[in-house]
Amino acid sequence: MDGGKARRALSAFALAAVVCAGTGVAPAAAEPPNVVPVRLIAFGDLHGNLLPPQGPRSEVVRSDGTSVAAGGVAHLAAYVRQLRAQADHSMLYAVGDTWGSSPLESAMFHDEPTIELLNDLDVTAAALGNHELDQGYAELTRLRDGGCHPDDGCRYGETFEGARFPLLAANLTTEDGAPAALPFSISYVDGIPVGTIGVLPSNTPDFIRSDSIAGLRFGDEIEAVDRTADLLDSLGVRAVVLLYKGDIGTDGQNDPCHPVDGPANVVATAVSPKVDLIVTSDGDRHFNCTYPDPLGQPRTVVQGASHGRIISVADLMIDRETRDVLRDHTLAFTQVITHDIEPDPQTQQFVERAVEMSDAVAGRRVGSASADITREAGPSGESALGNLVADAQLAAARSVGAQVALTNPGGLRSDLICGENGVVTYGQTYAAQPFGNRLQVLELSGAQLDELLEQQFQTTANGNALEWILAPSDNFRYTLDRIAPSGDRIRDLTIDGEPVDPEQHYRVVVNDFLAEGGDGFDVFTHARHRTGAGEELDALNAYFAAHDPVVPPTTDRIHMH
Structure with a gap:
């Protein structure tokens, strides 16, 4: 020692x-x-x-x-x-x-x-x-x-x-x-x-x-x-x-x-x-x-x-x-x-050996991007990578009825930095989504969706404020007001341009960590009609294959009041 x-x-x-x-x-x-x-x-x-x-x-x-x-x-x-x-x-x-x-x-x-x-x-x-x-x-x-x-x-x-x-x-x-x-x-x-x-x-x-x-x-x-x-x-x-x-x-x-x-x-x-x-x-x-x-x-x-x-x-x-x-x-x-x-x-x-041994898998091309796609959050709390992952998960789960996607920032572990000619490799997408989480499609009412988004603002046991902004798919929009009273910070929810009806049920795809109420989002535990939709990494790789090259999403899905 x-x-x-x-x-x-x-x-x-x-x-x-x-x-x-x-x-x-x-x-x-x-x-x-x-x-x-x-x-x-x-x-x-x-x-x-x-x-x-x-x-x-x-x-x-x-x-x-x-x-x-x-x-x-x-x-x-x-x-x-x-x-x-x-x-x-x-x-x-x-x-x-x-x-x-x-x-x-x-x-x-x-x-x-x-x-x-x-x-x-x-x-x-x-x-x-x-x-x-x-x-x-x-x-x-x-x-x-x-x-x-x-x-x-x-x-x-x-x-x-x-x-x-x-x-x-x-x-x-x-x-x-x-x-x-x-x-x-x-x-x-x-x-x-x-x-x-x-x-x-x-x-x-x-x-x-x-x-x-x-x-x-x-x-x-x-x-x-x-x-x-x-x-x-x-x-x-x-x-x-x-x-x-x-x-x-x-x-x-x-x-x-x-x-x-x-x-x-x-x-x-x-x-x-x-x-x-x-x-x-x-x-x-x-x-x-x-x-x-x-x-x-x-x-x-x-x-x-x-x-x-x-x-x-x-x-x-x-x-x-x-x-x-x-x-x-x-x-x-x-x-x-x-x-x-x-x-x-x-x-x-030591490092070179580990990299060389993994390169046959890690170096495989999954697609390309027109620019780097990072986890850096903008004023709304959105990131380009978070929004991309949400879009990929919605695309993967459409076949089982998903209407909207949400993903947690804690599940984004690495930026996607383009290589030569914008190439993105399996090693990069794996580093971004390494948990092996599976996707679940579940039903929430419009009122539950609103309650869920309010849970993005939490208070710890010792009174400290926490903020966990979930990345929404491109067809999901709402207004966020951080200075409004607790429980009244979210409004004007729309899916595919239509106002969210508090009484209607919507099919939401999330990873299984969130589906279990992870990061304090316990509204998910009250959802109904759960359906599996594959693994999140597979969804991201499939999205790159289908949208080559991927254009980094904008971060304007959440409107700031």
């Missing part, structure tokens, strides 16, 4: 909430006497992205306002190895959604390449996120323990050894209350124990298909952390780190450390004061902040950005006598994984 001495000087560094953007990394902080220093490095939301991301999200904005290309595990590995080499002791964490909804170069091999990558990087511990459970608990257990896939065997290698690092989720249990994952791990730094706790948000079932988590229970995260921290304390572990797959939510434009929304809001300030550092992960926002713990003592909370673009680093000092963290000596920062250093050659070879 320990990194070696620095072999050469590295240039740029950042302190506090400043994002590192140079060709080097921050040196470890000078240490007071009689302490043990340890550098903690973390990445989250990798989602099996071995290659750098493409499209608008391939870049990050640095502290000076400029943008830079970032990400890719070969460059991530290069930074990690440099960061570890500069510290006497180091640990490397993965903070949830490390795999799941992965591109084909990982997903084609059931994410075994991503597990092997983490083994090679010597990951200390990994917190579970919701996407590690996408393929069910049995598959998670296989990835943890090793062994070939029960249906496809070992595609990536002759054998698969599984994860050489613990998978943590203190609030994940079976129906009878037995732990379904390790609640914590303990590592030793110069003989001093450091405990690591992992938890998922208690509302994780809202974001996973029910068949993937059958038999599992998700407990209250704060209660689980407090219980586990007390247990670690009873074992003599005073230095404790929490890995939490949830976004604290910050006002990035005005005050990057002012909580705005996100499930980690309460966790950051309410979990046990025995926790010395909190590392969170969820999406694009990155920050390095300090919040008071329940005793009013300052505690660092740090988060990087998804797909290996920005990682979190925290240098801790542990008192040799008390074995606790000296919080006033904690130095944390976030590091941009730029492309202006040499990629790690061993990891680069």
Whole structure:
């Protein structure tokens, strides 16, 4: 687990909430006497992205306002190895959604390449996120323990050894209350124990298909952390780190450390004061902040950005006598994984092998597009990719009576960036729609459709506002008024140019995640007359074949009041 001495000087560094953007990394902080220093490095939301991301999200904005290309595990590995080499002791964490909804170069091999990558990087511990459970608990257990896939065997290698690092989720249990994952791990730094706790948000079932988590229970995260921290304390572990797959939510434009929304809001300030550092992960926002713990003592909370673009680093000092963290000596920062250093050659070879092995399938042409089709949302919340997927699903389900389509933005995982001559490949459409969701056509009344669209505006348990705008097919239009009172934000619904009748029933096609009430859209659970309509990826590929080249849809289906 320990990194070696620095072999050469590295240039740029950042302190506090400043994002590192140079060709080097921050040196470890000078240490007071009689302490043990340890550098903690973390990445989250990798989602099996071995290659750098493409499209608008391939870049990050640095502290000076400029943008830079970032990400890719070969460059991530290069930074990690440099960061570890500069510290006497180091640990490397993965903070949830490390795999799941992965591109084909990982997903084609059931994410075994991503597990092997983490083994090679010597990951200390990994917190579970919701996407590690996408393929069910049995598959998670296989990835943890090793062994070939029960249906496809070992595609990536002759054998698969599984994860050489613990998978943590203190609030994940079976129906009878037995732990379904390790609640914590303990590592030793110069003989001093450091405990690591992992938890998922208690509302994780809202974001996973029910068949993937059958038999599992998700407990209250704060209660689980407090219980586990007390247990670690009873074992003599005073230095404790929490890995939490949830976004604290910050006002990035005005005050990057002012909580705005996100499930980690309460966790950051309410979990046990025995926790010395909190590392969170969820999406694009990155920050390095300090919040008071329940005793009013300052505690660092740090988060990087998804797909290996920005990682979190925290240098801790542990008192040799008390074995606790000296919080006033904690130095944390976030590091941009730029492309202006040499990629790690061993990891680069690893990536090239996975890409080459998947290319026969991933490189197959499915069609073309006249321009890039992205997930970037406009003022109404629509995106070109979301609208395209809705159109494709309606086209696929017309044969079973579908009249309109809706799809969720969370199901759009990658932009479609045109290749030479506008070519779009199977690997790209798979990366955009990787879940294997099946389509269902169901009946809703006009009144239920209106109620459903009102559910695009939700409030979390801690009072924070959430907005989930569903992408509509081209024949479905309505007006949205964000400042209207709750329950009165949607009006003027039309299908094929005709006003929606509250009493009439309409056939709506959605993916099965939404059909089960996913993302809080429980109106779907009250629908009637459900009919299967194939898989969403097949629908998208068929649409490309039938509309070659595809023109990116406009994002004006929802009228803004």
